[in-house]
Structure formats: structure tokens, C-alpha cells
Amino acid sequence: xxxxxxxxxxxxxxxxxxxxxxxxxxxxxxxxxxxxxxxxxxxxxxxxxxxxxxxxxxxxxxxxxxxxxxxxxxxxxxxxxxxxxxxxxxxxxxxxxxxxxxxxxxxxxxxxxxxxxxxxxxxxxxxxxxxxxxxxxxxxxxxxxxxxxxxxxxxxxxxxxxxxxxxxxxxxxxxxxxxxxxxxxxxxxxxxxxxxxxxxxxxxxxxxxxxxxxxxxxxxxxxxxxxxxxxxxxxxxxxxxxxxxxxxxxxxxxxxxxxxxxxxxxxxxxxxxxxxxxxxxxxxxxxxxxxxxxxxxxxxxxxxxxxxxxxxxxxxxxxxxxxxxxxxxxxxxxxxxxxxxxxxxxxxxxxxxxxx
Ligand SMILES: CCC(=O)SCCNC(=O)CCNC(=O)[C@H](O)C(C)(C)COP(=O)(O)OP(=O)(O)OC[C@H]1O[C@@H](n2cnc3c(N)ncnc32)[C@H](O)[C@@H]1OP(=O)(O)O
Ligand SMILES: O=CC(=O)O
Ligand SMILES: [Mg+2]
Numbered sequence: 001x002x003x004x005x006x007x008x009x010x011x012x013x014x015x016x017x018x019x020x021x022x023x024x025x026x027x028x029x030x031x032x033x034x035x036x037x038x039x040x041x042x043x044x045x046x047x048x049x050x051x052x053x054x055x056x057x058x059x060x061x062x063x064x065x066x067x068x069x070x071x072x073x074x075x076x077x078x079x080x081x082x083x084x085x086x087x088x089x090x091x092x093x094x095x096x097x098x099x100x101x102x103x104x105x106x107x108x109x110x111x112x113x114x115x116x117x118x119x120x121x122x123x124x125x126x127x128x129x130x131x132x133x134x135x136x137x138x139x140x141x142x143x144x145x146x147x148x149x150x151x152x153x154x155x156x157x158x159x160x161x162x163x164x165x166x167x168x169x170x171x172x173x174x175x176x177x178x179x180x181x182x183x184x185x186x187x188x189x190x191x192x193x194x195x196x197x198x199x200x201x202x203x204x205x206x207x208x209x210x211x212x213x214x215x216x217x218x219x220x221x222x223x224x225x226x227x228x229x230x231x232x233x234x235x236x237x238x239x240x241x242x243x244x245x246x247x248x249x250x251x252x253x254x255x256x257x258x259x260x261x262x263x264x265x266x267x268x269x270x271x272x273x274x275x276x277x278x279x280x281x282x283x284x285x286x287x288x289x290x291x292x293x294x295x296x297x298x299x300x301x302x303x304x305x306x307x308x309x310x311x312x313x314x315x316x317x318x319x320x321x322x323x324x325x326x327x328x329x330x331x332x333x334x335x336x337x338x339x340x341x342x343x344x345x346x347x348x349x350x351x352x353x354x355x356x
Contacts, residue, residue, distance in 0.1 A: 007172060008020060008172055010137055010141075011133055011134045011137035011138075012134070012137035012138045012140070012141045013141060014141035014142075014144075015136075015137035015138070015140045015141040015145075015148070016140055016145055016146055016147050016148045017148070018148055018171075018172035018173060019148060019150070019172055019173075020172070021238065022150070022174075022175050022176070022238060022239050022240060024240075024333055025052070025087060025116075025333075026052045026333060026334050026337050026338075027052045027053045027087065027176075027240070027242070027268060027269045028052050028268070028269045028270075028281050028282055028284075028285035028286060028334075029051050029052055029053065029269055029270065029271070029272040029277070029278050029281035029282060029285070030052075030053040030055050030089065030119075030178070030242065030269060030270070030271045030272070031047060031051040031053065031054050031055060031271075031272045031278060032055050032057045032061075032091075032245075032271055032272065032273050033047075033054070033055070033056065033057065034057055034061060034062050034066075034070060035056045035057075035058075035069075035070045035071075035072075035073030035074040035076075035077055036062060036066040036069035036070035036073050041073055041077060043275070044077055044081070045081065047275065047278070048081070048083045048084075048086045049084065049086065050278055051086060051272070051278055052086065052087065052269065052337075053086065053087045053088075053089055053116075053117075053269075054083060054086055054087070054088055054089070055088075055089040055090060055091055055119065055271075056070070056073075056074035056077065056078070056088070056089075056090045056091075057070070057090075057091045058070050058071055058074065058090060058091060058092055058093055058099070058103055059091050059092065059093045059094065059097075059121050060121070060183075067093065067099050068099075071099075071102070071103055071106055071107070074090060074107065074111075075106065075107065075110045075111055078107075078110075078111035078114045078115070079110065079111055079114075083114075085337055087116040087117065088114050088115055088116055089115070089116055089117040089118070089119055089152070090103070090107060090115060090117075090118055090119065091118075091119040091120075091121060091154075092104060092107075092118055092119070092120060092121075093121070094120075094121045094122040095120070095122070095128055095131065095132070096122075104118070104132070104135055104136065104139060105139065108136065108139035108140065108143055108145075108149065109139065109142070109143055112139065112140060112143045112145050112149060113143075113145055113146075115149050116149070116150065117149065117150045117151065117152050117175050118132070118136070118149055118150070118151055118152070119151075119152040119153075119154060119178070120132055120151060120152070120153050120154065121154045121156065121180065121183070122154065122156055122157055122160070122180075122183065123153040123154060123155070123156075123157070123160050123167055124157055124159040124160055124163070125159055125160070125163040125166060125167065126163065126166040126167055126169075126170035128153075128167075129151060129153065129167060129170035129171050129173075129174065130170060130171065132151055132173075133151065133170070133171040133173055136148070136149055136151070136173065148173060149173070150173050150174070150175035151171065151173040151174055151175060152174075152175050152176050152177065152178065153167050153168075153174070153176075153177050153178075154177070154178050154179075154180040154183075154244065155167075155177050155178065155179050155180060155184065155226070155230055156179075156180025156181075156182075156183035156184040156187065156244075157183070157184070157187050158184075158187055158188055161184070161226065161229070164177070164229060164230060164233040165233045165236065165237070167233070168233040168234055168236065168237035168239055169236075169237040174237065174239045175239060175240065176234060176239050176240035176241060176242055176268075177230055177233070177234055177239065177240075177241055177242070178241075178242040178243070178244040178271065179196075179223065179226060179227055179230055179242070179243055179244045179262075180244050180245075181195060181196040181223060181226075181244060181245070182195045182196070182245065182247070184226065190222075192222065194247060194248070195245050195246065195247025195248070196223065196243070196244065196245055196246045196247060196258055197222075197246055197247075197248060197251075197254055197255070197258050198219050198220070198221060198222060198254070198258070199219075199222055200219060202219065202220050202222050203217045203218055203219050203220055204217070204218050204220060205217045205218075206218075221258075221261055223243075223258075223261075224261070224265075227241075227243065227261070227262055227265050227267065228265055231265050231266035231267065234266075235266060240268045240269075241266055241267045241268065242262075242267050242268060242269045242270060242271070243258065243259055243262035243263075243267050243269075243270040243271075244270065244271050245270075245271045245273055246258050246259070246270070246271075246273075246277065247273070249273065249274045249276060249277070252276055252277070252280050255277060255280050256280050256283070256284055259280060259281060259284040259285070260284045263284050263285055267285075268285060268330075269281060269285050270284075270285070286331075286334050286338075286341055287327050287330055287331050287334075289344045289345050289347070289348035290348055291327055292327060292328065292331040292345045292348060292349065293345070293348035293349040293351065293352040293353075294324070294352065295323075295324035295325070295327040295328040295331070296324075296328055296349050296352075296353075297311065297349075297352050297353065297356075298311060298316050298320060298321065298324045299321060299324050299325065299328060300353070301316065302316060302321045302324075305318055305321040305322070305325075306318050306321075331345050
């Protein structure tokens with residue numbers, strides 16, 4: 001473990017200064033595409049302005065014999081395109097694979113100045129982040145990069161779960177963590193073959209009423225514990241939590257429900273695997289205009305944020321002021337990037353304040 005005094009020291013001579021705080025940039029959807037798939041690659045210029053993050057995926061879902069083509073495809077796309085405000089991320093292959101080292105050597109050398117975040121799959125503990133951290137510092141120094149590339153871990157192994165706090169705090173490069181429900185289910189030996197989402201067998205049943213009346217059942221969220229634990233680890237270390245993939249592409253309603261559970265628990269975004277999931281993530285991870293208007297109203301009424309007041313029969317105090325600030329600050333950050341959202345938030349706020 002590095003001494004706290006050295007935590008923010010660059011890990012290679014000539015590497016950029018690590019960030020002191022994770023910059024909050026909208027990342028409601030991390031849109032995955034396979035850079036070796038010509039049809040998907042052709043859609044990138046149209047998709048880029050509609051998403052917060054575009055991610056060139058090199059790991060699972062890219063066939064073994066397409067790994068090199070995917071890496072080369074990403075270099076070509078990144079070198080050519082200007083994505084404006086949209087972030088460019090990549091998911092490299094896992095650290096025990098034959099491809100991970102070349103993924104980093106190639107990408108940082110060729111297009112490191114365009115890459116915002118490297119997503120690292122199957123992270124087991126802080127040692128994996130330390131390895132990537134040092135290697136990135138060496139490669140950044142060699143490439144003459146002026147800003148550090150951040151690191152995002154996928155939570156998808158039982159050891160990763162057990163070590164989630166130390167992973168979150170392993171380096172100033174840590175930007176966030178995503179849940180990887182498919183690999184996590186497999187490695188935990190969970191008996192679900194779904195990618196995220198609920199399961200009809202995971203339920204609680206109403207108590208018997210003494211007669212033969214049917215007993216209602218209520219499906220539960222298989223991922224509640226895992227997401228909540230991830231959110232706490234991230235919040236404790238000032239990094240951002242994300243729900244990962246939802247595999248039932250056609251079931252956009254259940255996808256929306258799963259994303260919303262994650263949003264309410266503290267996640268800032270989720271992955272979109274198919275274009276239809278982009279709008280779902282955008283809707284869910286942008287607070288509703290009515291909620292934003294309420295948050296702004298409470299903050300206006302609370303002044304310096306101390307004391308207690310009643311608004312519409314509800315008690316507000318220092319803690320609710322902070323809750324409202326979370327919503328209002330998120331709304332402001334998203335509105336800065338999205339004029340339609342800004343107009344919706346401002347209209348709702350004006351309507352609420354005009355009623356007073
Ligand atoms: C579970 C654990 C994980 O690791 S999840 C992360 C890894 N998985 C991925 O990245 C999957 C990414 N998505 C995909 O591969 C495809 O969307 C899958 C799910 C296979 C569906 O593809 P397909 O059968 O072509 O769907 P479709 O006919 O409805 O597609 C319509 C057009 O849209 C395109 N498309 C599809 N997905 C994307 C995408 N993610 N980004 C950009 N474009 C996409 C298709 O190529 C298709 O294009 P066209 O209209 O034929 O020209
Ligand atoms: O990589 C994601 C997963 O669910 O596995
Ligand atoms: Mg995975």
C-alpha cells in the first residue's frame with residue numbers, strides 16, 4: 001500500500017499529475033460497440049452525439065479471432081473522429097488474457113490523448129488496479145500525454161466483491177465501478193442464465209391466511225445487495241457507481257425498472273448494449289423535472305441549508321437540503337450538456353415557484 005503522502009505522486013517520471021477529484025461528467029449511458037463489426041462501427045458517428053460515453057469493447061462479445069481487428073478498429077475510429085463532449089472509453093481484455101498488455105500498449109501509444117477511461121474487467125483486488133496504474137503511467141509518459149487516463153473496474157468476481165472497498169480506493173485514477181451481473185452470476189455459481197434483471201423464482205410469498213386462498217408472491221431484486229454494496233464502496237472513495245448490462249434487449253420495460261432501481265440506490269448510469277437502450281438510460285438517469293423543481297424549491301426555502309421548515313406538509317432540514325442538493329447538482333450538470341433537459345427543468349421550476 002502506498003503511503004498517503006505518495007498517493008497523488010505520478011507513478012512514472014514524466015507521467016501527468018493524477019487527478020485529486022474524479023471529474024463529474026455526465027455518463028448516464030456507456031454505449032458499447034464492437035470496433036471490429038463494420039455495421040456497428042458505421043453507426044458510431046450518428047450514435048456519438050446521442051450518448052454520454054462511447055465505449056469500444058475489446059473483451060467479451062468480441063470473438064477471439066476478432067480481438068486484433070477490434071483493437072485496430074478502435075485505433076482507427078478514435079484517430080479519425082472528434083467526439084466533442086462525448087467521452088471515449090475502452091474495455092480492455094482481462095489481465096490474465098493474451099491480449100490485455102497489447103490492448104494498453106497499442107491504445108495508449110496511438111490514441112491515448114483521445115481516451116478518457118479504460119474499463120478493466122474481472123478485477124479481483126487492488127493489485128490489479130496497481131498493475132494497470134503503473135503501466136498506464138509509463139505509457140502516458142512515453143506518449144507525452146498531458147492528462148491521466150482514468151480507470152473503471154467491473155465488479156464481476158467473488159474476490160472483487162470481497163475487496164470492493166480496496167478496489168475503489170486503490171488509485172487516484174479510479175473513476176468508477178460497474179456491476180457485471182453475467183460474470184458475477186457465473187463465478188458465484190448463481191443459478192440464473194439471465195444478464196442482469198430479476199428472476200421469477202427469486203420472490204417472497206404472502207403468509208397463509210388460514211383458508212385455501214391463493215397467496216400472492218412478490219418478485220425481489222436479485223442484485224439489490226450487490227449494487228448497494230458497490231454504491232457504498234464508490235461513495236466512500238469519491239468515485240462513481242454504475243449498473244452494468246441488461247441482456248434482454250427486447251424487454252425495454254424491465255430494463256428501465258432495473259436501471260431505475262440502480263439510479264435510486266445511487267448509480268449514475270448503466271451500459272447500453274443496443275441502440276434501443278440509449279433512450280432508456282437517458283430517461284432513467286436524468287432526474288425527473290418535477291423532482292428537480294421540488295429540490296430547487298426546498299433549497300430556495302432553506303436559505304443557508306440549516307434549520308427546519310415545513311413545505312407542503314413535509315418537514316425539511318439540513319439533511320433533506322443535502323438530499324435536494326444531490327438532485328439539483330445532477331440536474332445542473334446534465335442540463336449543461338442537454339438543452340432540452342435544461343428547458344424541461346427550468347419550465348418545471350418556474351411552474352412550481354409561480355404557484356407560491
Ligand atoms: C453480458 C456481459 C457483457 O460483457 S455485456 C457487454 C458486451 N456485449 C456487447 O457489447 C454487445 C453489444 N451489442 C451487440 O453485439 C448487438 O447489439 C446484439 C445484442 C448482438 C444485437 O445485434 P443485432 O442482432 O445486429 O441487433 P439489431 O438487428 O436489432 O441491430 C440493428 C442495427 O443496429 C446495429 N447495432 C446493434 N447493436 C449496436 C450497438 N451496440 N452499437 C451500434 N450499433 C448497433 C446493428 O449492427 C444493426 O445495424 P444494421 O441496421 O443492420 O446496419
Ligand atoms: O461484463 C459484464 C458482465 O455482466 O459480465
Ligand atoms: Mg463480464
